[in-house]
Amino acid sequence: MDDLTRRQYEARARILKALAHPSRLFIVDRLSAKPHCVQDLAGMIEADISTVSRHLSVLRNAGIVKDQKEGTKVFYRLSVPCVLNFFSCVESVMESNAKEQAGLLE
Amino acid sequence: MDDLTRRQYEARARILKALAHPSRLFIVDRLSAKPHCVQDLAGMIEADISTVSRHLSVLRNAGIVKDQKEGTKVFYRLSVPCVLNFFSCVESVMESNAKEQAGLLE
DNA sequence: TGTTTATTTGGCTATAATGCCAAATAGCAT
DNA sequence: ATGCTATTTGGCATTATAGCCAAATAAACA
Numbered sequence: 001m002d003d004l005t006r007r008q009y010e011a012r013a014r015i016l017k018a019l020a021h022p023s024r025l026f027i028v029d030r031l032s033a034k035p036h037c038v039q040d041l042a043g044m045i046e047a048d049i050s051t052v053s054r055h056l057s058v059l060r061n062a063g064i065v066k067d068q069k070e071g072t073k074v075f076y077r078l079s080v081p082c083v084l085n086f087f088s089c090v091e092s093v094m095e096s097n098a099k100e101q102a103g104l105l106e
Numbered sequence: 107m108d109d110l111t112r113r114q115y116e117a118r119a120r121i122l123k124a125l126a127h128p129s130r131l132f133i134v135d136r137l138s139a140k141p142h143c144v145q146d147l148a149g150m151i152e153a154d155i156s157t158v159s160r161h162l163s164v165l166r167n168a169g170i171v172k173d174q175k176e177g178t179k180v181f182y183r184l185s186v187p188c189v190l191n192f193f194s195c196v197e198s199v200m201e202s203n204a205k206e207q208a209g210l211l212e
Numbered sequence: 213t214g215t216t217t218a219t220t221t222g223g224c225t226a227t228a229a230t231g232c233c234a235a236a237t238a239g240c241a242t
Numbered sequence: 243a244t245g246c247t248a249t250t251t252g253g254c255a256t257t258a259t260a261g262c263c264a265a266a267t268a269a270a271c272a
Contacts, residue, residue, distance in 0.1 A: 009128035016126035022115035063203035097169035
Protein backbone atom coordinates (compact mmCIF):
# COMPACT_ATOMS: atom_id res chain seq x y z
CA MET A 1 0.00 0.00 0.00
CA ASP A 2 1.58 3.29 -1.06
CA ASP A 3 1.71 6.41 1.03
CA LEU A 4 -1.15 8.23 -0.65
CA THR A 5 -3.46 5.25 -0.35
CA ARG A 6 -2.59 4.84 3.30
CA ARG A 7 -3.38 8.47 4.00
CA GLN A 8 -6.72 8.13 2.25
CA TYR A 9 -7.73 5.23 4.47
CA GLU A 10 -6.54 7.12 7.52
CA ALA A 11 -8.73 10.06 6.56
CA ARG A 12 -11.75 7.80 6.17
CA ALA A 13 -11.01 6.06 9.46
CA ARG A 14 -10.87 9.40 11.27
CA ILE A 15 -14.43 10.17 10.24
CA LEU A 16 -15.74 6.75 11.19
CA LYS A 17 -13.90 6.91 14.50
CA ALA A 18 -15.61 10.18 15.29
CA LEU A 19 -18.97 8.47 14.79
CA ALA A 20 -18.07 5.27 16.62
CA HIS A 21 -19.39 6.13 20.05
CA PRO A 22 -22.93 5.60 21.39
CA SER A 23 -23.33 9.15 22.70
CA ARG A 24 -22.02 10.65 19.49
CA LEU A 25 -24.37 8.53 17.40
CA PHE A 26 -27.20 9.65 19.61
CA ILE A 27 -26.16 13.26 19.14
CA VAL A 28 -26.07 12.87 15.36
CA ASP A 29 -29.51 11.33 15.48
CA ARG A 30 -30.90 14.23 17.53
CA LEU A 31 -29.23 16.83 15.34
CA SER A 32 -30.78 15.26 12.28
CA ALA A 33 -34.14 16.51 13.54
CA LYS A 34 -33.01 19.99 14.53
CA PRO A 35 -30.08 21.94 15.99
CA HIS A 36 -29.52 21.64 19.72
CA CYS A 37 -27.34 23.39 22.26
CA VAL A 38 -24.92 21.58 24.54
CA GLN A 39 -27.02 21.51 27.66
CA ASP A 40 -30.05 20.16 25.80
CA LEU A 41 -28.03 17.25 24.52
CA ALA A 42 -26.43 16.72 27.91
CA GLY A 43 -29.89 16.50 29.44
CA MET A 44 -30.94 13.81 26.97
CA ILE A 45 -27.75 11.79 27.36
CA GLU A 46 -27.54 12.22 31.12
CA ALA A 47 -23.81 12.80 31.09
CA ASP A 48 -21.65 15.62 32.36
CA ILE A 49 -21.91 18.74 30.22
CA SER A 50 -18.15 18.82 29.80
CA THR A 51 -18.25 15.28 28.46
CA VAL A 52 -20.91 16.18 25.92
CA SER A 53 -18.98 19.28 24.93
CA ARG A 54 -15.97 17.06 24.23
CA HIS A 55 -18.08 14.68 22.14
CA LEU A 56 -19.29 17.63 20.11
CA SER A 57 -15.77 18.84 19.54
CA VAL A 58 -14.83 15.39 18.25
CA LEU A 59 -17.70 15.55 15.77
CA ARG A 60 -16.81 19.12 14.83
CA ASN A 61 -13.16 18.27 14.22
CA ALA A 62 -14.28 15.48 11.92
CA GLY A 63 -16.47 17.92 10.00
CA ILE A 64 -19.66 16.13 10.91
CA VAL A 65 -21.30 18.98 12.81
CA LYS A 66 -21.08 22.77 12.76
CA ASP A 67 -21.46 25.10 15.72
CA GLN A 68 -23.07 28.51 15.88
CA LYS A 69 -23.17 30.86 18.82
CA GLU A 70 -26.45 32.42 19.89
CA GLY A 71 -26.04 34.52 23.00
CA THR A 72 -24.41 32.39 25.65
CA LYS A 73 -25.53 29.18 24.00
CA VAL A 74 -23.83 27.26 21.23
CA PHE A 75 -26.08 25.46 18.81
CA TYR A 76 -24.84 22.45 16.91
CA ARG A 77 -26.24 21.18 13.63
CA LEU A 78 -25.29 18.47 11.15
CA SER A 79 -22.94 19.78 8.48
CA VAL A 80 -23.49 16.75 6.22
CA PRO A 81 -27.07 15.41 6.23
CA CYS A 82 -25.81 12.33 4.41
CA VAL A 83 -24.36 11.08 7.65
CA LEU A 84 -27.76 9.61 8.38
CA ASN A 85 -27.12 6.97 5.74
CA PHE A 86 -24.73 5.42 8.21
CA PHE A 87 -27.63 4.35 10.32
CA SER A 88 -29.28 2.27 7.63
CA CYS A 89 -25.94 0.71 6.75
CA VAL A 90 -25.33 -0.19 10.37
CA GLU A 91 -28.84 -1.59 10.69
CA SER A 92 -28.17 -3.86 7.73
CA VAL A 93 -25.15 -5.33 9.44
CA MET A 94 -27.12 -5.79 12.63
CA GLU A 95 -29.97 -7.52 10.83
CA SER A 96 -27.52 -9.78 9.09
CA ASN A 97 -25.98 -10.65 12.43
CA ALA A 98 -29.40 -11.34 13.94
CA LYS A 99 -30.25 -13.71 11.10
CA GLU A 100 -26.92 -15.45 11.58
CA GLN A 101 -27.70 -15.91 15.26
CA ALA A 102 -31.17 -17.23 14.49
CA GLY A 103 -29.69 -19.66 12.00
CA LEU A 104 -27.30 -21.06 14.56
CA LEU A 105 -30.13 -21.76 16.98
CA GLU A 106 -32.08 -23.92 14.55
CA MET B 107 -32.23 8.13 27.34
CA ASP B 108 -33.74 4.83 28.50
CA ASP B 109 -31.88 1.58 28.82
CA LEU B 110 -33.10 0.02 25.60
CA THR B 111 -32.22 3.09 23.55
CA ARG B 112 -28.80 3.23 25.10
CA ARG B 113 -28.14 -0.39 24.22
CA GLN B 114 -29.22 0.21 20.65
CA TYR B 115 -26.72 3.01 20.21
CA GLU B 116 -24.04 0.87 21.83
CA ALA B 117 -24.72 -1.90 19.33
CA ARG B 118 -24.46 0.52 16.43
CA ALA B 119 -21.27 2.03 17.83
CA ARG B 120 -19.67 -1.42 18.10
CA ILE B 121 -20.10 -1.94 14.37
CA LEU B 122 -18.75 1.47 13.45
CA LYS B 123 -15.84 1.03 15.82
CA ALA B 124 -14.93 -2.20 14.07
CA LEU B 125 -14.73 -0.30 10.79
CA ALA B 126 -12.95 2.74 12.20
CA HIS B 127 -9.37 1.76 11.45
CA PRO B 128 -7.41 2.37 8.26
CA SER B 129 -6.21 -1.20 7.88
CA ARG B 130 -9.67 -2.59 8.49
CA LEU B 131 -11.20 -0.22 5.94
CA PHE B 132 -8.56 -1.32 3.48
CA ILE B 133 -9.40 -4.96 4.20
CA VAL B 134 -13.11 -4.35 3.66
CA ASP B 135 -12.30 -2.65 0.38
CA ARG B 136 -10.18 -5.58 -0.79
CA LEU B 137 -12.74 -8.15 0.31
CA SER B 138 -15.42 -6.32 -1.65
CA ALA B 139 -13.62 -7.46 -4.81
CA LYS B 140 -13.04 -11.06 -3.74
CA PRO B 141 -12.22 -13.22 -0.72
CA HIS B 142 -8.63 -13.19 0.51
CA CYS B 143 -6.61 -15.18 2.99
CA VAL B 144 -4.71 -13.63 5.86
CA GLN B 145 -1.26 -13.63 4.35
CA ASP B 146 -2.49 -12.03 1.13
CA LEU B 147 -3.97 -9.14 3.08
CA ALA B 148 -0.90 -8.89 5.29
CA GLY B 149 1.23 -8.58 2.17
CA MET B 150 -0.87 -5.72 0.86
CA ILE B 151 -0.97 -3.89 4.18
CA GLU B 152 2.67 -4.53 5.03
CA ALA B 153 1.94 -5.31 8.64
CA ASP B 154 2.69 -8.29 10.82
CA ILE B 155 0.46 -11.27 9.98
CA SER B 156 -0.62 -11.52 13.60
CA THR B 157 -1.76 -7.90 13.49
CA VAL B 158 -3.82 -8.52 10.37
CA SER B 159 -5.30 -11.64 11.91
CA ARG B 160 -6.41 -9.57 14.88
CA HIS B 161 -7.96 -6.96 12.59
CA LEU B 162 -9.89 -9.71 10.85
CA SER B 163 -11.15 -11.07 14.14
CA VAL B 164 -12.40 -7.60 15.05
CA LEU B 165 -14.33 -7.47 11.77
CA ARG B 166 -15.59 -11.02 12.27
CA ASN B 167 -16.80 -10.33 15.81
CA ALA B 168 -18.74 -7.35 14.48
CA GLY B 169 -20.35 -9.57 11.84
CA ILE B 170 -18.78 -7.67 8.97
CA VAL B 171 -16.77 -10.55 7.51
CA LYS B 172 -17.03 -14.33 7.51
CA ASP B 173 -14.17 -16.80 7.53
CA GLN B 174 -13.87 -20.12 5.76
CA LYS B 175 -11.08 -22.64 6.04
CA GLU B 176 -9.50 -24.08 2.93
CA GLY B 177 -6.62 -26.34 3.74
CA THR B 178 -4.21 -24.47 5.95
CA LYS B 179 -5.48 -21.12 4.73
CA VAL B 180 -8.42 -19.14 6.02
CA PHE B 181 -10.32 -17.09 3.50
CA TYR B 182 -12.28 -14.06 4.56
CA ARG B 183 -15.19 -12.54 2.69
CA LEU B 184 -17.67 -9.72 3.35
CA SER B 185 -20.77 -11.00 5.10
CA VAL B 186 -22.75 -7.82 4.35
CA PRO B 187 -22.03 -6.31 0.92
CA CYS B 188 -23.91 -3.20 2.02
CA VAL B 189 -20.90 -2.22 4.09
CA LEU B 190 -19.52 -0.63 0.95
CA ASN B 191 -22.10 2.12 1.28
CA PHE B 192 -20.02 3.40 4.15
CA PHE B 193 -17.39 4.49 1.74
CA SER B 194 -19.63 6.79 -0.24
CA CYS B 195 -21.00 8.24 3.00
CA VAL B 196 -17.50 8.89 4.28
CA GLU B 197 -16.49 10.43 0.97
CA SER B 198 -19.41 12.85 1.24
CA VAL B 199 -18.20 14.04 4.60
CA MET B 200 -14.68 14.42 3.25
CA GLU B 201 -15.86 16.37 0.24
CA SER B 202 -17.89 18.63 2.47
CA ASN B 203 -14.84 19.22 4.62
CA ALA B 204 -12.73 19.97 1.57
CA LYS B 205 -15.25 22.56 0.37
CA GLU B 206 -15.30 24.10 3.81
CA GLN B 207 -11.52 24.38 3.73
CA ALA B 208 -11.60 25.92 0.28
CA GLY B 209 -14.21 28.42 1.45
CA LEU B 210 -12.03 29.53 4.31
CA LEU B 211 -9.15 30.24 1.96
CA GLU B 212 -11.09 32.65 -0.23
C1' DT C 213 -18.04 46.40 37.36
C1' DG C 214 -19.91 42.31 39.10
C1' DT C 215 -23.15 38.37 38.36
C1' DT C 216 -25.32 34.83 36.12
C1' DT C 217 -25.55 31.40 32.45
C1' DA C 218 -23.42 28.41 28.93
C1' DT C 219 -19.56 26.31 27.22
C1' DT C 220 -14.81 25.00 26.83
C1' DT C 221 -10.45 23.38 28.45
C1' DG C 222 -6.63 21.57 31.75
C1' DG C 223 -5.56 17.90 34.51
C1' DC C 224 -6.17 13.63 36.12
C1' DT C 225 -7.32 8.54 36.37
C1' DA C 226 -9.17 4.50 34.34
C1' DT C 227 -10.03 1.81 30.49
C1' DA C 228 -9.47 0.31 25.71
C1' DA C 229 -7.02 -0.22 21.37
C1' DT C 230 -2.81 -1.17 18.73
C1' DG C 231 1.07 -3.82 17.26
C1' DC C 232 4.81 -6.65 17.75
C1' DC C 233 7.17 -11.01 19.20
C1' DA C 234 6.98 -15.55 20.55
C1' DA C 235 4.45 -19.56 21.49
C1' DA C 236 0.46 -22.40 20.47
C1' DT C 237 -2.72 -24.49 17.24
C1' DA C 238 -4.48 -26.63 12.89
C1' DG C 239 -4.17 -28.88 8.55
C1' DC C 240 -1.58 -31.24 5.00
C1' DA C 241 2.15 -34.01 3.30
C1' DT C 242 6.21 -36.80 3.82
C1' DA D 243 5.40 -39.16 14.12
C1' DT D 244 7.90 -35.26 11.83
C1' DG D 245 8.09 -31.34 9.30
C1' DC D 246 5.99 -27.50 6.84
C1' DT D 247 2.71 -23.78 6.14
C1' DA D 248 -0.96 -20.73 7.70
C1' DT D 249 -3.25 -18.75 11.32
C1' DT D 250 -4.42 -17.64 16.00
C1' DT D 251 -3.53 -16.35 20.67
C1' DG D 252 -0.92 -14.85 25.11
C1' DG D 253 1.79 -11.40 26.86
C1' DC D 254 3.57 -7.07 26.96
C1' DA D 255 4.56 -2.02 26.12
C1' DT D 256 2.80 2.01 23.94
C1' DT D 257 -0.63 5.10 22.76
C1' DA D 258 -5.41 6.72 22.49
C1' DT D 259 -9.97 7.41 24.35
C1' DA D 260 -13.45 8.47 27.94
C1' DG D 261 -15.22 10.78 31.74
C1' DC D 262 -15.26 13.61 35.63
C1' DC D 263 -14.07 17.74 38.44
C1' DA D 264 -12.53 22.20 38.71
C1' DA D 265 -10.91 26.26 36.62
C1' DA D 266 -11.09 29.31 32.62
C1' DT D 267 -13.58 31.71 29.06
C1' DA D 268 -17.49 34.15 26.75
C1' DA D 269 -21.76 36.56 26.43
C1' DA D 270 -25.70 38.95 28.38
C1' DC D 271 -27.39 41.95 31.71
C1' DA D 272 -28.17 44.25 36.28
